[in-house]
Amino acid sequence: MSSSQLELASLEADPTDPMRAQALATALGVRAALDAEFRGLLEEWWQRTQTTGTGGDAHNHINGGIQREVLQGRDFSHITFNIRTE
Numbered sequence: 001m002s003s004s005q006l007e008l009a010s011l012e013a014d015p016t017d018p019m020r021a022q023a024l025a026t027a028l029g030v031r032a033a034l035d036a037e038f039r040g041l042l043e044e045w046w047q048r049t050q051t052t053g054t055g056g057d058a059h060n061h062i063n064g065g066i067q068r069e070v071l072q073g074r075d076f077s078h079i080t081f082n083i084r085t086e
Contacts, residue, residue: 010024
């Protein structure tokens with residue numbers, strides 16, 4: 001039985017690879033099927049992830065003057081801005 005550590009390390013090396021994600025999910029599922037204590041801990045973790053929301057709303061207000069570039073939203077990550085100056 002896999003401890004899932006190799007699969008986790010593999011997914012951490014390339015988190016966008018769906019095959020690595022599936023390998024981790026499979027390893028966790030097999031371990032949970034064979035180990036009742038692990039299954040309970042995994043179910044407990046899963047429940048916590050389902051009740052933890054990002055919470056809150058984004059409220060963006062722009063006023064006064066002329067804005068040339070405006071980006072509104074919430075929780076941005078991994079963004080590159082290429083702003084042209086004329």
